[in-house]
Amino acid sequence: MAKVLLAHGGGGSRSAELTRLVFQRFLRDPLLLEMDDAARLPDSGQVFTTDSFVVKPLFFPGGDIGRLAVCGTVNDMAVMGAEPLYLSIGFIIEEGLAIARLQRILASIAVACRQSGARIVCADTKVVERGKADGLFINTSGIGRPVFRKPVVAGRVKPGDAVLINGPIGLHGVSVLTARGEFGLRASIRSDVAPLWGLIRTCRALDVPFMRDPTRGGLAQTLNELVQGREFGVRIHEEELPIPKKVAAVCDLLGFDPLHVANEGKVIMVAARSDAKKALALLRRHPLGRGARRIGEITAADPGRVIMATRAGSERIVMPPAGEILPRIC
Amino acid sequence: MAKTTPLTRMAERLLHLPVPGGAKIMEVCGSHTVAIRRFGVQRLLPAGVKLVSGPGCPVCVTPDLFIDEAVALARQGVIVASFGDMLRVPGSRSSLERERAAGGDIRAVYSPLDALRLAEDSGRETVFLAVGFETTAPAIAVAALLAVEKKLANFSLLTSLRLVPPALKALVSESSGLAGFLLPGHVSAIIGRQAYGFLAASRLPGVIAGFHAEDIISSLGLLLEMHNKGIYEIVNNYRRVVRDEGNERSRSVLAEVFTPSDAEWRGLGSIPASGLVLRPAFAALDARQRFTIHADSAPRRKGCRCGDVLRGLIDPPACPLFNRSCRPDHPVGPCMVSSEGSCSAWVTYG
Numbered sequence: 001m002a003k004v005l006l007a008h009g010g011g012g013s014r015s016a017e018l019t020r021l022v023f024q025r026f027l028r029d030p031l032l033l034e035m036d037d038a039a040r041l042p043d044s045g046q047v048f049t050t051d052s053f054v055v056k057p058l059f060f061p062g063g064d065i066g067r068l069a070v071c072g073t074v075n076d077m078a079v080m081g082a083e084p085l086y087l088s089i090g091f092i093i094e095e096g097l098a099i100a101r102l103q104r105i106l107a108s109i110a111v112a113c114r115q116s117g118a119r120i121v122c123a124d125t126k127v128v129e130r131g132k133a134d135g136l137f138i139n140t141s142g143i144g145r146p147v148f149r150k151p152v153v154a155g156r157v158k159p160g161d162a163v164l165i166n167g168p169i170g171l172h173g174v175s176v177l178t179a180r181g182e183f184g185l186r187a188s189i190r191s192d193v194a195p196l197w198g199l200i201r202t203c204r205a206l207d208v209p210f211m212r213d214p215t216r217g218g219l220a221q222t223l224n225e226l227v228q229g230r231e232f233g234v235r236i237h238e239e240e241l242p243i244p245k246k247v248a249a250v251c252d253l254l255g256f257d258p259l260h261v262a263n264e265g266k267v268i269m270v271a272a273r274s275d276a277k278k279a280l281a282l283l284r285r286h287p288l289g290r291g292a293r294r295i296g297e298i299t300a301a302d303p304g305r306v307i308m309a310t311r312a313g314s315e316r317i318v319m320p321p322a323g324e325i326l327p328r329i330c
Numbered sequence: 331m332a333k334t335t336p337l338t339r340m341a342e343r344l345l346h347l348p349v350p351g352g353a354k355i356m357e358v359c360g361s362h363t364v365a366i367r368r369f370g371v372q373r374l375l376p377a378g379v380k381l382v383s384g385p386g387c388p389v390c391v392t393p394d395l396f397i398d399e400a401v402a403l404a405r406q407g408v409i410v411a412s413f414g415d416m417l418r419v420p421g422s423r424s425s426l427e428r429e430r431a432a433g434g435d436i437r438a439v440y441s442p443l444d445a446l447r448l449a450e451d452s453g454r455e456t457v458f459l460a461v462g463f464e465t466t467a468p469a470i471a472v473a474a475l476l477a478v479e480k481k482l483a484n485f486s487l488l489t490s491l492r493l494v495p496p497a498l499k500a501l502v503s504e505s506s507g508l509a510g511f512l513l514p515g516h517v518s519a520i521i522g523r524q525a526y527g528f529l530a531a532s533r534l535p536g537v538i539a540g541f542h543a544e545d546i547i548s549s550l551g552l553l554l555e556m557h558n559k560g561i562y563e564i565v566n567n568y569r570r571v572v573r574d575e576g577n578e579r580s581r582s583v584l585a586e587v588f589t590p591s592d593a594e595w596r597g598l599g600s601i602p603a604s605g606l607v608l609r610p611a612f613a614a615l616d617a618r619q620r621f622t623i624h625a626d627s628a629p630r631r632k633g634c635r636c637g638d639v640l641r642g643l644i645d646p647p648a649c650p651l652f653n654r655s656c657r658p659d660h661p662v663g664p665c666m667v668s669s670e671g672s673c674s675a676w677v678t679y680g
Contacts, residue, residue: 003428003431003432004431005427005428005430005431006427006430006431007418007427007659012659013658013659014659017659239333252541254440255361255364255415255669255670257368310368310369310370310543311335311337311338311369311543312337312338312341312369312370312371312374312543312547313337313338313341313342313374314341314369314370314371314372314373314374315370315373316367316368316369316370316679316680317678317679317680319658319677319678319679322657322658322659
């Protein structure tokens, strides 16, 4: 590996390789090596996370880079079972960005903060020369407080647990893709970008050993990360997967697997068997969870693997995407 | 949770269809290879029936030399526009993905018209990698005609276009033990059912199929029934898209811009009149005439058996590199790179 390729940023196995072979040689804090969406700080018990946003275009149906920057970090804490409390935000602005556009983005940041309950309490701006930042890049970090009654740790997942999702998949990736107009596609698909804490907190009293937001690399990436190196596998059912017709059509056309496409307002929730029905009912009661479905279960068969039962009554393996599926979607 | 649906019933019927003596069926098209494994159709075949992948993945059959030429062009500082799949294909020494990281101006596009627009907007020399079969070639022909009409002096094509029927003819004549063909849906929409007459003459049935689970399962059923009964016909089972006579207009645009020529296929060698090159009237659009290309070629890496996979002689796992040194994130051969390649489909969907 002599140079960084775009594929190293795709969130799939190439990203993992960059992390393992380059980053982890130098950055080896045990909390970092746990590779969770957020670090659990031992002294305060709080969670702490960071994320950067380079989406192109800055505005897309259903959202913009500002909303994405708040939701991304809020959701990384929410899936740790933590209430998002404080955010920091850093802007890298390209010379020439219209103030009106910046204001629209800031307004949408304010709205997303209100919706999520998090407060932005420190901020920074830098301006770089024209041509160096594609308009605007944003970084956010966040601190949250775990409130789930039982620990949300993948080590507690066991065969028989149910795999739930709160609604249709593939919307964000396809929305950004079609907004770019690169492929001559105009599908008017709205991104699902949304802060998930309000939805997730409804399940705080239940036994939920694992949650993750399936962003880059999609459902396939998240489920594979869950089972990798574990004694259990996941079995999902094709007929239960909520894939909107428009998403399926765009994916068909471009040769993408909808399971590899990014989401920004979805949570995969693994609920203990005894709490699965309750969790599903609670999710469905919330506006962001009306389309919630049980899509599969944790199995003892096929440890370390994600298997999909197909509509035709057969099965196949679900692998994480290998390289760059769609660059610059978040 | 296994529900009975019309589709599962259709799948049951296929699974229990007796095929005395078994049969080896080739799915010609890379999109079929992917669909088959995505729906798990290979697990629904009757006893003794085997599916093998054919040469219908454009990236897979493109020879190394072509990538080497594209790499050489990128190093000359021109914009190289290509379908995304080609970017990761390793040539002899480099790939377009690596050239891009090294500063080469390489753009992934989804249509030759995007490449044309790139040439117009940038004003710089732009070469489009014209790779594909009868499906993509008409759009490339249209781009060529538009470039001429707009008098664009900075747009050209590096061609490696291929035709499906000559490759099937070559496969049939080498007595590969095939019992029939699952014929490509989109290619057939252009060339029509009539283009496969030679198959029936060689006592081989074929079914033109779509890409949904229903299409593939019902087409395999039809094909095996014909095989059982000794009927050698070409059936169009994709009527919602394919007309028997094909698409006359697309063919005439093709004929206006391109002319058939002998072409090199990875795995199959040189096949007479199996490629398309620009007609002399369009020579100004030919990147090979416009630039001096010093392709830095080297012999193929040892062990890669893409060629045998493409001829349906071996299944991907029989290749010594499969899923060991050749994986989707580190492909050695093109069948692992292309999302339509059979090696990638075997790894991705199991």
